[in-house]
Amino acid sequence: MLAACRLKLAAYTMFSIENITHSIDAWLYRQFNPSMALLLESLIVGLCAIGLFTVLGLVLVLMERKVSAYMQIRLGPNRVGPGGSLQTVADTLKLAMKEGLTPDGADGFLFNLAPYIVISVAMMILAPVAFARGFQIWDLNIGVLYVTAVSSLSVIGILMAGWASNNKYSLLGAMRSGAQIVSYELSAGLSIISIIVLTGSLRISDIIASQQDGWWIFKGHIPAIISFVIFIIAVTAETNRAPFDLAEAESELTAGFHTEYSGMKFALFFLAEYVNIFIVCAIGSTLFLGGWMPLHIGHWSGFNHIMDFIPSSIWFLGKTFSLIFLIMWFRWTFPRLRIDQLLNLEWKYLLPISMFNLLLMTLIAIKGWHF
Amino acid sequence: MIEELSTTEQGELVINIGPQHPSTHGVLHLIITLNGETIRKVEPHLGYIHRSIEKMCESLSYRQFIYVTSRMDYLSSHINNHGCALCVEKGLQIEVPPRAKVIRVLMDELTRMASHQLWWGALAMDVGALTPFFHAFREREAINDIMEETCGARLTMNYIVPGGVMIDLHPNFQHKVKEFITLFSSKIDEYDDLVTDNVIFRGRMEGVGYLSKEDAISYGCSGPTARGSGVSCDIRKLYPYEVYEQLKFEEIRVTGGDCYARYLVRMGEMRQSLSIIGQLIDNIPEGEFQAKTKAVLKLPKGEFYSRVETARGEFGVYIVSEGGTTPYRIKFRSPGFSNLSALDHMARGHKIGDLVAIMGTLDLVIPDIDR
Numbered sequence: 001m002l003a004a005c006r007l008k009l010a011a012y013t014m015f016s017i018e019n020i021t022h023s024i025d026a027w028l029y030r031q032f033n034p035s036m037a038l039l040l041e042s043l044i045v046g047l048c049a050i051g052l053f054t055v056l057g058l059v060l061v062l063m064e065r066k067v068s069a070y071m072q073i074r075l076g077p078n079r080v081g082p083g084g085s086l087q088t089v090a091d092t093l094k095l096a097m098k099e100g101l102t103p104d105g106a107d108g109f110l111f112n113l114a115p116y117i118v119i120s121v122a123m124m125i126l127a128p129v130a131f132a133r134g135f136q137i138w139d140l141n142i143g144v145l146y147v148t149a150v151s152s153l154s155v156i157g158i159l160m161a162g163w164a165s166n167n168k169y170s171l172l173g174a175m176r177s178g179a180q181i182v183s184y185e186l187s188a189g190l191s192i193i194s195i196i197v198l199t200g201s202l203r204i205s206d207i208i209a210s211q212q213d214g215w216w217i218f219k220g221h222i223p224a225i226i227s228f229v230i231f232i233i234a235v236t237a238e239t240n241r242a243p244f245d246l247a248e249a250e251s252e253l254t255a256g257f258h259t260e261y262s263g264m265k266f267a268l269f270f271l272a273e274y275v276n277i278f279i280v281c282a283i284g285s286t287l288f289l290g291g292w293m294p295l296h297i298g299h300w301s302g303f304n305h306i307m308d309f310i311p312s313s314i315w316f317l318g319k320t321f322s323l324i325f326l327i328m329w330f331r332w333t334f335p336r337l338r339i340d341q342l343l344n345l346e347w348k349y350l351l352p353i354s355m356f357n358l359l360l361m362t363l364i365a366i367k368g369w370h371f
Numbered sequence: 372m373i374e375e376l377s378t379t380e381q382g383e384l385v386i387n388i389g390p391q392h393p394s395t396h397g398v399l400h401l402i403i404t405l406n407g408e409t410i411r412k413v414e415p416h417l418g419y420i421h422r423s424i425e426k427m428c429e430s431l432s433y434r435q436f437i438y439v440t441s442r443m444d445y446l447s448s449h450i451n452n453h454g455c456a457l458c459v460e461k462g463l464q465i466e467v468p469p470r471a472k473v474i475r476v477l478m479d480e481l482t483r484m485a486s487h488q489l490w491w492g493a494l495a496m497d498v499g500a501l502t503p504f505f506h507a508f509r510e511r512e513a514i515n516d517i518m519e520e521t522c523g524a525r526l527t528m529n530y531i532v533p534g535g536v537m538i539d540l541h542p543n544f545q546h547k548v549k550e551f552i553t554l555f556s557s558k559i560d561e562y563d564d565l566v567t568d569n570v571i572f573r574g575r576m577e578g579v580g581y582l583s584k585e586d587a588i589s590y591g592c593s594g595p596t597a598r599g600s601g602v603s604c605d606i607r608k609l610y611p612y613e614v615y616e617q618l619k620f621e622e623i624r625v626t627g628g629d630c631y632a633r634y635l636v637r638m639g640e641m642r643q644s645l646s647i648i649g650q651l652i653d654n655i656p657e658g659e660f661q662a663k664t665k666a667v668l669k670l671p672k673g674e675f676y677s678r679v680e681t682a683r684g685e686f687g688v689y690i691v692s693e694g695g696t697t698p699y700r701i702k703f704r705s706p707g708f709s710n711l712s713a714l715d716h717m718a719r720g721h722k723i724g725d726l727v728a729i730m731g732t733l734d735l736v737i738p739d740i741d742r
Contacts, residue, residue: 072506073506073509074505168377168386172408176408242499243499243571246724250499251394251496251497251499252723252726252727254392254393332502333500334499334569334571335495335498335500335566335569335571335575336498336499336571337571337574337575338574338575338722338725339408339724341574341575
């Protein structure tokens with residue numbers, strides 16, 4: 001038993017990013033006065049976030065292109081870099097060098113502001129996401145509430161883009177997007193709440209810690225599975241992904257709300273879309289699949305220890321990317337819904353189901369029926 | 372100019388869809404009047420790809436003008452050529468050898484299938500599913516290869532000449548077509564699995580773009596568009612040409628009148644074409660592939676009309692001859708033009724997404740409409 005514990009400890013010290021962050025933190029506070037240290041830390045975190053953003057955007061776009069290619073009996077990008085891995089870098093460079101046009105008759109200020117709003121919202125949601133054990137930008141006590149609150153701001157950027165473009169396609173796309181995001185936030189929120197009911201805390205670290213002996217999707221009986229499914233559907237819609245990509249709807253509105261955008265401003269929208277996918281999948285894996293928590297089954301200590309050997313960051317990224325793959329799979333399989341069908345699905349089916357599901361979950365939580 | 376108009380007097384939004392738009396499949400220009408997302412009026416504007424083919428034909432000899440017709444409905448170019456050759460043969464009273472007849476029918480049905488495959492992929496793309504397009508092209512490629520071997524071209528075959536076909540079949544033809552039949556018989560079931568029974572797809576198709584039997588007749592619709600409304604209009608059955616009389620096949624008619632009915636008609640037609648090819652491929656008679664004709668063809672004074680069933684409907688060729696080496700006047704009755712005229716009627720009261728789906732089920736080929 002002791003040996004096992006020591007092994008576990010060794011594994012943590014070997015792989016954990018926590019130690020690195022802690023040592024940097026301690027060093028900064030030794031070297032500088034506290035306010036200076038905090039400032040420097042914020043700077044480092046900001047730079048890391050931007051770096052992460054870029055890397056995520058590049059990786060996810062490449063992943064999407066590869067996934068779609070293999071689903072469509074193609075090879076996908078395979079020329080730039082080994083196996084096409086630098087294709088997205090080349091694309092980004094191209095977009096960065098393009099001229100960012102502002103169309104005639106557009107509201108220049110709002111038009112240019114919109115992509116930055118969308119991208120900064122996406123950056124802000126990143127704060128409470130726990131990437132690994134103890135590796136989190138800001139573990140605030142209202143973590144999940146913060147995520148849902150901030151993510152609903154991105155619709156403002158989209159509406160702004162659609163309105164300011166002075167293009168009817170953009171306007172239609174923005175209006176669709178507004179209706180869609182506002183509706184689907186309800187189901188997404190309710191399915192998040194059904195997990196909050198079980199954990200009793202909005203803090204991300206508490207939610208993960210509560211899954212020490214099993215993930216909520218397994219512990220929460222069928223209501224947890226239902227809310228997981230609803231969550232996935234709702235966030236697919238919230239991020240404007242197919243089959244709910246009505247805001248872009250290529251065959252109907254050419255490119256929807258970002259029809260008039262070009263160059264880097266378009267790239268920002270594109271980047272924000274993919275980072276949003278990453279974030280919603282990260283939240284999904286945190287709430288339902290235990291975040292960085294390895295697969296633990298009740299009191300099987302032997303099995304749990306073996307699982308602990310896999311680093312927590314691998315667990316987190318593995319779960320998140322599986323969910324991202326699922327969402328990409330949707331996109332390349334399903335046809336698009338129509339706007340009225342989309343709203344019907346939410347208001348007539350998902351919302352009543354998730355409300356009932358929440359009640360059921362509350363009952364389970366009160367009675368303590370969950371594992 | 373109507374292009375300048377952004378809203379009507381009633382405050383309805385006027386949008387130009389096309390001439391460059393992802394869902395018009397060519398240079399079709401639609402001016403649609405919208406109330407929110409609901410379509411009030413659709414006004415097709417034509418002429419962007421008008422090449423005055425009918426006028427050009429007047430200065431080409433009876434052998435030459437057939438080749439121009441490949442450029443009208445480029446997806447059933449072989450069947451267009453067939454219609455023209457039939458008209459010339461009618462005028463000159465040429466007896467086509469049985470081998471040529473069978474070859475023509477085989478090629479017709481292969482063309483029909485290739486055209487329907489492309490339609491299937493494009494329709495799925497119109498309603499937002501991108502993957503079926505690639506699957507459709509995979510099978511279409513096999514047909515194109517067969518065509519290339521025998522006719523020397525993949526799209527505009529120009530294989531039919533008055534009196535028969537240009538050259539004999541390639542030795543690989545029978546073998547390759549049989550291979551294709553086995554391949555496609557299984558793939559068409561895959562098409563059904565992927566798209567036909569998809570819940571979202573059926574939601575997008577059923578009850579959309581209703582065209583009653585009476586309206587289909589009064590708009591002059593033909594082909595799968597009319598047969599989806601229950602009109603019996605298959606030229607192959609009603610006015611059989613070549614060897615269609617001796618073949619066992621069904622005229623697919625569905626009474627639904629909506630997009631889904633038109634979809635089912637085309638899916639059924641692909642299966643019927645497979646069966647027609649299956650009946651003929653082992654029974655290609657030996658003998659001449661081309662009747663002996665004079666070097667210079669001169670149609671007697673008079674008027675001649677012939678019609679064939681293309682993948683889109685009834686294609687008519689009307690030649691007025693003054694007895695010279697070139698037609699005095701020529702008129703083509705293209706199926707797409709009449710089918711397009713029903714678009715406004717079908718789309719009113721539906722959403723923008725439905726308009727795209729309706730256009731998809733009409734299977735428009737713009738050069739066929741404009742000529």
